[in-house]
Amino acid sequence: MVLKIRNVTKTYPGQTPETAVLRGVSLDLAAGSSLALTGDSGSGKSTLLHLAGALDHFDSGEIEIAGTRLSNLRDRQRAALRRRDVSLVFQQFNLIPSLSIRQNISLHARLGNRWDPDWGRVLAERLGLTGFLDRYPEQLSGGQQQRVAIGRALALRPKLLLADEPTGNLDETASAAVMDLMLELVQESGAALFLVTHSTAIAGMLDQRLHLQLGQTA
Numbered sequence: 001m002v003l004k005i006r007n008v009t010k011t012y013p014g015q016t017p018e019t020a021v022l023r024g025v026s027l028d029l030a031a032g033s034s035l036a037l038t039g040d041s042g043s044g045k046s047t048l049l050h051l052a053g054a055l056d057h058f059d060s061g062e063i064e065i066a067g068t069r070l071s072n073l074r075d076r077q078r079a080a081l082r083r084r085d086v087s088l089v090f091q092q093f094n095l096i097p098s099l100s101i102r103q104n105i106s107l108h109a110r111l112g113n114r115w116d117p118d119w120g121r122v123l124a125e126r127l128g129l130t131g132f133l134d135r136y137p138e139q140l141s142g143g144q145q146q147r148v149a150i151g152r153a154l155a156l157r158p159k160l161l162l163a164d165e166p167t168g169n170l171d172e173t174a175s176a177a178v179m180d181l182m183l184e185l186v187q188e189s190g191a192a193l194f195l196v197t198h199s200t201a202i203a204g205m206l207d208q209r210l211h212l213q214l215g216q217t218a
């Protein structure tokens, strides 16, 4: 399993075990597969996604990313694991405005010393970005910008791709195109995708669906 979450609880300051944002959440996500997490606003979706990416601490239970138990790790080891195995795609594309599309796509992989130009070319081609590589983010549509963000995330060849409402800023057509591409590329690269969405249509495109309510998934 790329991601294993077992009976995880998480409280924010002021919460009790009864009102905890997460009250015993478990899930499994295998390489090459995808999971959609839905739930009302404030139900804890982003919290769970952040825990799955080793970006925050949980109170009890266990999370394993690619076989490594997070509860045993020091902060520096968590950061190293994140850099090695996890990529993120957000609703806001978070591209660097002063860098070209080419530079944006390769940025994280270069910083991690893992830039593979051949894989970069494949990604740019598959994402329909080959003609845009020398442009800057502001010269692209929202759907194109999100494809750049997906390229940047996958350029690292992460084991786990986390996506928080990745098509939340896109219209229906762009959203469907971005989702199709992301799912294809995730499968081809053997990554696992954990995606938070409000959309039941998007959730329906993924292999597994979980709904978060009152701190638990069903």
Ligand SMILES: Nc1ncnc2c1ncn2[C@@H]1O[C@H](COP(=O)(O)OP(=O)(O)OP(=O)(O)O)[C@@H](O)[C@H]1O
Residues within 6 Å of the ligand: 012, 013, 021, 039, 040, 041, 042, 043, 044, 045, 046, 047, 048
């Ligand atoms: N850093 C924090 N400190 C205290 N409470 C927090 C913190 N982050 C989130 N919360 C609370 O935890 C709950 C879950 O928040 P979270 O952002 O995980 O929900 P969500 O399901 O992703 O919501 P949305 O769909 O609106 O983005 C909310 O009640 C929120 O106010």
